[in-house]
Amino acid sequence: MILTHPSSGEWWRSAVIYQIYPRFFKSTTNGVGDLPGITSKLPYISSLGVDAVWISPFYTSPQKDHGYDVSNYRDIDPLFGSLNDATELIQKANELGIKVIVDLVPNHTSDQHVWFQEALNSPKGSEPRNRYWFREGRGENGELPPTNWRSVFGGPAWTRVEDGQWYLHLFDSSQPDLNWENPEVREEFESILRFWLDRGVSGFRVDVAHGLMKDPELPDWDHDWAMVSGLDDDSVSAPPMWDRDSVHEIYRSWRTIVDSYEAMMCAEAWVHDDARRSLYVRPDEFQQCFNFSFLSSPWSKDSLQNVIARSYEVNNGVGAPTTWVFNNHDVVRLPSRMGLERTGKGPNGIYATDPQPDFELGTRRAQAAQLLMLALPGSAYLYNGEELGLPEHTSLPDEARQDPTFFRTKGEEAGRDGCRVPLPWVSAEPGAGFSPTGETWLPQPDGWNGFAVDVQEADPDSSLNFVRKALALRSQNGLGTSGIDDQSTDTTLDYLVGDIRVITTFDDEADRPEGWRVVLSSTPVTDTIGTDTTAWLVRD
Ligand code: GLC
Numbered sequence: 001m002i003l004t005h006p007s008s009g010e011w012w013r014s015a016v017i018y019q020i021y022p023r024f025f026k027s028t029t030n031g032v033g034d035l036p037g038i039t040s041k042l043p044y045i046s047s048l049g050v051d052a053v054w055i056s057p058f059y060t061s062p063q064k065d066h067g068y069d070v071s072n073y074r075d076i077d078p079l080f081g082s083l084n085d086a087t088e089l090i091q092k093a094n095e096l097g098i099k100v101i102v103d104l105v106p107n108h109t110s111d112q113h114v115w116f117q118e119a120l121n122s123p124k125g126s127e128p129r130n131r132y133w134f135r136e137g138r139g140e141n142g143e144l145p146p147t148n149w150r151s152v153f154g155g156p157a158w159t160r161v162e163d164g165q166w167y168l169h170l171f172d173s174s175q176p177d178l179n180w181e182n183p184e185v186r187e188e189f190e191s192i193l194r195f196w197l198d199r200g201v202s203g204f205r206v207d208v209a210h211g212l213m214k215d216p217e218l219p220d221w222d223h224d225w226a227m228v229s230g231l232d233d234d235s236v237s238a239p240p241m242w243d244r245d246s247v248h249e250i251y252r253s254w255r256t257i258v259d260s261y262e263a264m265m266c267a268e269a270w271v272h273d274d275a276r277r278s279l280y281v282r283p284d285e286f287q288q289c290f291n292f293s294f295l296s297s298p299w300s301k302d303s304l305q306n307v308i309a310r311s312y313e314v315n316n317g318v319g320a321p322t323t324w325v326f327n328n329h330d331v332v333r334l335p336s337r338m339g340l341e342r343t344g345k346g347p348n349g350i351y352a353t354d355p356q357p358d359f360e361l362g363t364r365r366a367q368a369a370q371l372l373m374l375a376l377p378g379s380a381y382l383y384n385g386e387e388l389g390l391p392e393h394t395s396l397p398d399e400a401r402q403d404p405t406f407f408r409t410k411g412e413e414a415g416r417d418g419c420r421v422p423l424p425w426v427s428a429e430p431g432a433g434f435s436p437t438g439e440t441w442l443p444q445p446d447g448w449n450g451f452a453v454d455v456q457e458a459d460p461d462s463s464l465n466f467v468r469k470a471l472a473l474r475s476q477n478g479l480g481t482s483g484i485d486d487q488s489t490d491t492t493l494d495y496l497v498g499d500i501r502v503i504t505t506f507d508d509e510a511d512r513p514e515g516w517r518v519v520l521s522s523t524p525v526t527d528t529i530g531t532d533t534t535a536w537l538v539r540d
Contacts, residue, residue: 003312013321014480015051031439035081049471052099064174069110099202107208108175133168154408172404197261209267215240251285281320288323296345327383336392338365349414352395367522371534375502389463393418427452501537
């Protein structure tokens with residue numbers, strides 16, 4: 001069955017985009033990653049064969065949620081460098097043919113943002129308060145929150161201020177939600193978009209794109225919204241704070257700005273329903289929207305086949321490419337997730353006392369999954385360290401944890417620190433060469449040095465060289481823009497993508513088809529393709 005036809009044109013339709021989390025990528029100073037660190041590694045990034053980088057927030061921020069709490073959208077946090085460092089990074093990346101996408105965080109500001117400080121110091125009902133969601137509480141003396149909404153990070157979504165009013169925060173209390181009904185908020189963000197476009201960025205990854213509009217009546221809602229899964233129960237009434245129809249109007253107006261710079265936008269929208277998610281990539285809105293159904297799929301032939309077919313179906317319906325992704329800074333790293341008893345979106349972090357992933361099995365599946373993803377027409381995102389096959393850190397001491405989910409759930413969830421460990425660059429150096437002093441802001445697990453880039457560069461069979469080969473072949477064969485035909489069997493995924501046949505096995509081995517030879521595979525293939533393997537084949 002033909003799932004999609006070849007596409008051409010805009011670069012983002014087939015781009016491979018590498019996510020960089022500045023804090024743990026490379027430090028040039030004291031053990032916290034920084035922008036000069038990223039700039040120093042541009043040749044490495046270029047050697048991977050990616051088209052663009054997406055850089056997680058580097059703006060001025062108290063770092064309560066690792067930069068997703070922005071206090072100044074037009075400057076760089078001193079932890080990471082200066083505006084000049086950012087300009088230099090963008091220019092040097094562009095010189096190497098790498099586009100730069102920056103993160104935009106429009107749902108909330110930091111509580112240290114000048115707007116929120118002004119709101120706190122202004123009376124009830126004032127204009128500064130109207131940039132956020134301030135409300136009176138319920139109960140006799142307003143001592144109860146205005147609604148029963150829960151924060152995504154755990155606990156109530158409202159915090160009370162001195163004069164008795166409450167403000168809304170769908171995430172941490174240090175991240176007050178902006179009121180997008182207010183035209184001033186809209187104007188401010190349009191100006192922020194232009195600020196960064198004028199500095200040469202090629203696009204934006206838009207944080208919590210499904211959350212900006214709230215039902216202004218603020219009705220109660222009796223459900224929790226998980227960070228990673230969204231809402232899994234279709235019988236639940238539409239949430240008053242997520243995926244509201246009115247949110248799309250914002251993106252239509254952004255699109256006209258972004259188009260005038262020939263830039264793009266990618267939505268982070270944890271919308272469970274694939275058809276509703278595709279609305280974000282209608283022709284006059286986002287160019288891309290992360291395919292979180294794919295990321296959340298269990299490692300099973302039927303599940304992946306269905307997700308892939310459904311993704312093409314809904315996105316073809318609006319003329320958009322699909323944006324494949326398995327990893328980011330919010331989920332357990334893939335080799336660990338794939339080595340758990342239950343594969344799929346995984347838990348929110350893993351403790352040393354939890355059942356530990358089977359790393360060998362997880363790695364085998366993760367490489368098969370990666371090679372499947374990189375064959376699929378559309379765009380694909382890789383998360384820094386994914387090319388090294390890094391596992392999740394599952395034995396972090398609690399004292400080291402920083403994720404607000406760990407604190408707000410009172411330790412019920414370990415949180416996301418385990419996928420944010422400083423990267424290993426040089427095996428023989430302290431801190432695996434992450435910083436000149438050997439310091440790392442988060443401890444690295446035992447064995448981390450063995451994953452270092454220098455070790456993997458020297459090993460033709462390393463995960464790093466495997467990803468490089470895959471990206472080179474993907475590009476040579478135009479896989480990102482090819483048509484795809486699904487000829488899967490009951491046990492095995494089998495796609496024809498342009499001239500490349502892509503076979504993925506699960507619990508059962510498969511025969512290598514006659515007349516086809518392997519050009520790349522995630523485990524060695526003879527006449528048989530072993531279990532949990534992806535192979536790319538061409539006609540003999
Ligand atoms: C997004 C980010 C996540 C952050 C949250 C609040 O989901 O990916 O890291 O904590 O938004 O900004």
